Amino acid sequence: MSGWIAVAGLGPGAEALVTPEVSAALAAATDVVGYIPYVARVAPRAGLTLHPSDNRVELDRAALALRLAAEGRRVVIVSSGDPGVFAMASALFEALEAAPEHAGTEIRILPGITAMLAAAARAGAPLGHDFCAINLSDNLKPFAVIERRLRAAIAGDFAMAFYNPRSKARPEGFARVLGILRAGCEPGRLITFARAVSTPDEALSTVTLAEARPEMADMRTVVLVGNAATRRVGRWVYTPRGGKP
Amino acid sequence: MSGWIAVAGLGPGAEALVTPEVSAALAAATDVVGYIPYVARVAPRAGLTLHPSDNRVELDRAALALRLAAEGRRVVIVSSGDPGVFAMASALFEALEAAPEHAGTEIRILPGITAMLAAAARAGAPLGHDFCAINLSDNLKPFAVIERRLRAAIAGDFAMAFYNPRSKARPEGFARVLGILRAGCEPGRLITFARAVSTPDEALSTVTLAEARPEMADMRTVVLVGNAATRRVGRWVYTPRGGKP
Structure with missing residues (x-):
């Protein structure tokens, strides 16, 4: 099975504000990548590897996601709110621009309720x-x-x-x-x-x-x-x- | 049972982008009020009255919602996208300002994925x-x-x-x-x-x-x-x- 990346917005905090699209992506993921408090919002389960990382390392985190997807993993990068508003989507595209070997990666951006x-x-x-x-x-x-x-x-x-x-x-x-x-x-x-x-x-x-x-x-x-x-x-x-x- | 109004954002179109909070409000509603194509997105069911109305009558629509809530109805005003972005939330507050007799109405604004x-x-x-x-x-x-x-x-x-x-x-x-x-x-x-x-x-x-x-x-x-x-x-x-x- 080929790998992919979904950059998903978890919304501001409440579960009732997470879209079904994002819940489905998390259910299909093998790996979740993100800032520590956002990864902590994802329930652990068998077959799911969590990769929490610190603040201000957005490009490293995006590069990790690209490497994992290239290995065939199904990766969700979690953002608070909406991933396109001061969050991880731009960082992923910056990383993609710097790593042309990953140009073919399947990527989806999944909107969320922004703060x-x-x-x-x-x-x-x-x-x-x-x-x-x-x-x-x-x-x-x-x-x-x-x-x-x-x-x-x-x-x-x-x-x-x-x-x-x-x-x-x-x-x-x-x-x-x-x-x-x-x-x-x-x-x-x-x-x-x-x-x-x-x-x-x-x-x-x-x-x-x-x-x-x-x-x-x-x-x-x-x-x-x-x-x-x-x-x-x-x-x-x-x-x-x-x-x- | 006392009435209420929820102004709910249905998101841009796909069901997978409707938040669980909005789905729960629709499930609890007795009345749905809104612009014709948005009301058409709500599945009819027994006990639910649909009140579709034309474009450019936002204040009339908001006044109807206030009257229904005063009668004890549970009213969802549906907007496309997010109700606070060029949509029905502002119109409801304009109508509320013009109708001080409805000042005590229970109102919730339920965010959505804006276009x-x-x-x-x-x-x-x-x-x-x-x-x-x-x-x-x-x-x-x-x-x-x-x-x-x-x-x-x-x-x-x-x-x-x-x-x-x-x-x-x-x-x-x-x-x-x-x-x-x-x-x-x-x-x-x-x-x-x-x-x-x-x-x-x-x-x-x-x-x-x-x-x-x-x-x-x-x-x-x-x-x-x-x-x-x-x-x-x-x-x-x-x-x-x-x-x-």
Whole structure:
């Protein structure tokens, strides 16, 4: 039997948010490759080898998957959320580009519920109109790129979703992001901090830009910033479909 | 038994992309409300009343759901894709704001696989770095807003996903969008036209901006525009994680 790779999105955490397509791929796999906490979400079973690896070794992990598939193994690379949003799909294609001997590998990308959409659903519909997704991690890009994109998103009056807003390694980055938002948006702009949505650690809070503090975010948080028309109705936050009414 | 509303995302089309959470809500429902082709995706059964309605009556549909829930019915409002992305969740909150007598309604938003992420998965990982989602329909917003957001997205070097790129009612809008892209991006910029992903009518093609033509899109198409670093590897299109290498 010939090998293959499926890059699968496990969604934000709850089993009820894993698509049947992803469950079927995991049931057919011989090997699961991924970041330690994501591999830990896959139930062990006879005939399935788990290959957990550490953060920041995405290219090594992708190269391992390509080697295993070449040996005839059926490999699922697991990502949290959706594999195409700040996750393993791009890393696999980078690895494939660097290893032309694996050009014929059978690859499928299996979408999942990405964190910003799970968070938006809990909050209401803050991304209900045009929006941007920005990764605030500066591991792989300079902060100047982040700043350029933030300013463009403000200029376009996009709602925004921020992934990886804050880590111990770079506690000051998110404070700079809030400063850029304050320079370009009104103080009443609504911001939702959504942590670990759909897991037992879930916590959600919505504040105004004036009230927002860097320590409201950590690496398990997705931050949703409304556009100029975003508002509350009861406990919900939503962005109207037609812009400012 | 008290009534409730769940606004559920059915994903792009395939049953294997419907989350178990959404399937459970449909199994518990007494009423399903939605646009005709989405309601047609729900299997009829005893005890379930289907309320299909036409396009562009989103607020009437949401008001019906609120009335039914007030009568104790368990109502699922079905959306294609994700209900929070250019779909029914915002319309429901608009209707709730206009009907304070329904403020106590139990509401849940159930996320789904949105069209751009299903399309991106088929193409590779074109949204693998910071990106924007823009609804090109000018039913509810003037074209000037669309143009402002396109220019901002180009200035920020975002990858982009366009929903509702073209309809019979406004065939010229997407030609103007391509013109704005040509003025701000290099002619080799990669554009993927993804039609009816995960359905029997699925069709995918990737061309350069120089080759792109308005008639490559219709209302069942999602258009994905890469950023300046987006490139091909074999049959795949992907955006590297760290910007231009």
